[in-house]
Amino acid sequence: xxDYTGKVKELYKAPKxxxxxxxxxxxxxxxxxxxxxxxxxxxxxxxEKIIDAKFQTFxxxxxxxxxxxxxxxxxxxxxxxxxxxxxxxxxxxxxxxPEQKMHCSVMGQEALTKALKKLKGExxxxxxxxxxxxxxxCFGVTDTLIKKVVRENDLSTVEDITNYTKAGGACGSCxxxxxxxxxxxxKNMAEExxxxxxxxxxxxxxxxxxxxxxxxxxIVRPILQRDGGNIELVDIDGKKVMVRLLGNCANCVISDVxxxxxxxxxxxxxxxxxxxxxxxxxx
Amino acid sequence: xxxxxxxxxxxxxxVPPEVVDAMLPFLGSRYGNPSSMHDFGGDVSDxxxxxxxxxxxxxxxxxxxxxxxxxGATESDNLAIMGTxxxxxxKRHVITTRVEHPAVLNLCRQLERQGYRVTYVPVDARGNLDxxxxxxxxxxxxxxxxxxxxxxxTGVLFPVxxxxxxxxxxxxxxxVDGVQAVGKVPIxxxxxxxxxxxxxxxxxxxxxxxxxxxxxxxxxxxPMQHGGHQERGRRPGTLNVPGIxxxxxxxxxxxxxxxxxxxxxxLRDRLEKGxxxxxxNASLNGDPTLRVPNTTNIGFEFVxxxxxxxxxxxKGIAASSGxxxxxxxxxxxxxxxxxxxPFTSAHGxxxxxxxxxxxxxxxxxxxxxxxxxxxxxxxLSPFWDNEKKEGKPVTGISC
Numbered sequence: 001x002x003d004y005t006g007k008v009k010e011l012y013k014a015p016k017x018x019x020x021x022x023x024x025x026x027x028x029x030x031x032x033x034x035x036x037x038x039x040x041x042x043x044x045x046x047x048e049k050i051i052d053a054k055f056q057t058f059x060x061x062x063x064x065x066x067x068x069x070x071x072x073x074x075x076x077x078x079x080x081x082x083x084x085x086x087x088x089x090x091x092x093x094x095x096x097x098p099e100q101k102m103h104c105s106v107m108g109q110e111a112l113t114k115a116l117k118k119l120k121g122e123x124x125x126x127x128x129x130x131x132x133x134x135x136x137x138c139f140g141v142t143d144t145l146i147k148k149v150v151r152e153n154d155l156s157t158v159e160d161i162t163n164y165t166k167a168g169g170a171c172g173s174c175x176x177x178x179x180x181x182x183x184x185x186x187k188n189m190a191e192e193x194x195x196x197x198x199x200x201x202x203x204x205x206x207x208x209x210x211x212x213x214x215x216x217x218x219i220v221r222p223i224l225q226r227d228g229g230n231i232e233l234v235d236i237d238g239k240k241v242m243v244r245l246l247g248n249c250a251n252c253v254i255s256d257v258x259x260x261x262x263x264x265x266x267x268x269x270x271x272x273x274x275x276x277x278x279x280x281x282x283x
Numbered sequence: 284x285x286x287x288x289x290x291x292x293x294x295x296x297x298v299p300p301e302v303v304d305a306m307l308p309f310l311g312s313r314y315g316n317p318s319s320m321h322d323f324g325g326d327v328s329d330x331x332x333x334x335x336x337x338x339x340x341x342x343x344x345x346x347x348x349x350x351x352x353x354x355g356a357t358e359s360d361n362l363a364i365m366g367t368x369x370x371x372x373x374k375r376h377v378i379t380t381r382v383e384h385p386a387v388l389n390l391c392r393q394l395e396r397q398g399y400r401v402t403y404v405p406v407d408a409r410g411n412l413d414x415x416x417x418x419x420x421x422x423x424x425x426x427x428x429x430x431x432x433x434x435x436x437t438g439v440l441f442p443v444x445x446x447x448x449x450x451x452x453x454x455x456x457x458x459v460d461g462v463q464a465v466g467k468v469p470i471x472x473x474x475x476x477x478x479x480x481x482x483x484x485x486x487x488x489x490x491x492x493x494x495x496x497x498x499x500x501x502x503x504x505x506p507m508q509h510g511g512h513q514e515r516g517r518r519p520g521t522l523n524v525p526g527i528x529x530x531x532x533x534x535x536x537x538x539x540x541x542x543x544x545x546x547x548x549x550l551r552d553r554l555e556k557g558x559x560x561x562x563x564n565a566s567l568n569g570d571p572t573l574r575v576p577n578t579t580n581i582g583f584e585f586v587x588x589x590x591x592x593x594x595x596x597x598k599g600i601a602a603s604s605g606x607x608x609x610x611x612x613x614x615x616x617x618x619x620x621x622x623x624x625p626f627t628s629a630h631g632x633x634x635x636x637x638x639x640x641x642x643x644x645x646x647x648x649x650x651x652x653x654x655x656x657x658x659x660x661x662x663l664s665p666f667w668d669n670e671k672k673e674g675k676p677v678t679g680i681s682c
Contacts, residue, residue, distance in 0.1 A: 019669075033666050036615065038665055038666070039665070056663060058630075059587050060589035060593075061589060
């Protein structure tokens with residue numbers, strides 16, 4: 001059983017402000033049913049002031065409580081005041097959350113940020129509600145969000161980041177990247193300088209081949225092997241990479257998906273963003 | 284209803300008064316060490332051996348010395364697999380299934396890190412094992428095959444007899460994790476043709492911290508811990524006498540009450556049918572026929588499992604969930620994912636596991652409470668249309 005505070009229990013048992021506002025000034029949706037939690041936030045304004053807030057949540061007890069807390073916190077605030085609310089404030093309002101449940105408060109803040117952006121007329125891409133680069137493929141967590149939670153919550157370990165954002169909590173293949181981001185952001189925080197990302201230089205043929213081989217051996221193969229599959233690197237011709245899927249993957253009905261979503265994505269991520277993967281079918 | 288409605292018997296079970304009474308003297312005046320030379324200890328040894336014989340009979344084993352007492356099934360599983368591997372050092376391949384309990388699954392992951400090759404046999408959408416896949420995976424390098432008898436989340440039974448016959452012919456050691464089958468279906472280790480069979484006391488109404496491993500006569504293995512001569516050196520350490528005596532009593536009761544399992548199945552089916560009828564969006568996870576009588580696993584769509592459990596908890600009902608949130612991990616249960624249960628219902632899956640102590644009244648109460656729990660959560664859900672009383676089309680299939 002989770003160690004939920006009295007406030008969390010009170011709010012998941014009898015959440016406040018549940019439902020929809022039919023004539024809401026803004027509606028913001030975050031999360032998805034696949035991830036295991038999702039929140040839709042409705043706000044009604046009178047000028048600059050939030051006069052009504054309602055929510056719908058799919059998620060665990062702390063997700064429901066965090067959503068309820070969020071609506072109570074924004075009610076009566078001006079947009080500028082609401083913009084200052086962080087996930088930390090939500091946690092404080094709840095009297096604390098178990099470490100593994102911190103991401104519930106982050107979801108609340110994300111919904112609020114999205115709603116406020118929409119109100120300002122800033123474009124929010126509905127399909128890809130991402131800002132920055134996706135670091136954790138499993139949960140679609142970006143470097144921007146990771147940096148934000150590190151900064152706002154003074155996080156110092158990769159485990160903390162997983163607890164707050166879910167990043168790295170499933171396959172774990174991005175944990176090293178999270179660690180790098182953490183170090184970078186901690187350094188930035190120490191220096192209070194804005195990070196300058198190193199620019200990618202064009203690769204030589206030799207370097208590219210080396211990187212392709214490394215990526216397949218160290219990253220792609222272990223993932224496939226977990227499901228009883230494997231991959232063979234057949235040839236590299238410029239930016240075309242010929243591979244053969246083996247084991248379970250070979251006759252898997254979603255081998256096309258595996259090829260594009262896993263192999264190609266990983267190669268694009270770690271080698272070059274215009275790598276093309278071609279499957280060599282076994283004769 | 285003031286008392287708890289306990290529908291989480293695959294997690295642990297009640298220790299009935301008969302079992303408590305059986306163990307109490309050994310926590311009090313009869314504190315002797317069964318290994319001692321004097322009668323004060325020696326008399327205790329008689330009780331331990333009676334318990335061993337009860338466990339032997341429950342498993343259908345031939346000899347009492349084939350029963351090794353342990354601290355529980357995690358230890359039993361580790362002893363069977365590691366004990367075999369350390370005897371047959373030249374064999375580097377292990378076969379198990381994708382839906383094993385962490386006691387086996389995480390051990391196998393560790394073995395992979397140590398350079399072992401592990402084959403994880405898949406299951407189909409109903410949770411039934413791909414036998415052909417398992418048979419194909421066996422080769423000259425295979426050191427041991429470890430398969431659970433009944434799955435803890437769905438209750439689905441695996442065809443251990445077929446596997447046992449196949450492996451016996453080829454002389455490959457076979458370990459069965461029988462934790463969730465004991466006390467629910469008749470066990471016969473000779474019919475199964477297994478070399479090992481692991482059980483856990485607290486899953487069949489004995490106290491926690493008790494367990495046993497059946498080791499077939501002549502099986503070649505090495506102990507995992509070193510110390511005294513207890514359990515013929517296979518599991519050194521002074522015996523947990525109160526726990527062992529209690530487990531012996533629980534084994535007697537399990538054999539005596541096995542026929543009542545039909546009644547457990549009747550109650551389980553009533554709960555299951557009632558829920559599936561009441562909630563058209565709910566679906567059964569696991570094969571409806573090939574399973575233990577006490578378990579049902581139902582996926583409710585558009586609502587999340589931990590929230591269901593918390594609401595049930597408020598109503599005095601104890602159940603369990605395969606949802607990610609309730610386990611502290613971020614993905615839903617590995618068993619449901621191996622079965623390909625869609626995320627939409629995996630997150631809202633609830634396991635109800637009954638026991639012979641479950642009453643009709645408790646099932647009726649649960650059936651009466653579930654609608655308000657689910658409806659309250661549907662009202663909260665962004666994926667449910669409260670006007671039309673139906674689920675909204677799910678958009679965005681990735682996280």
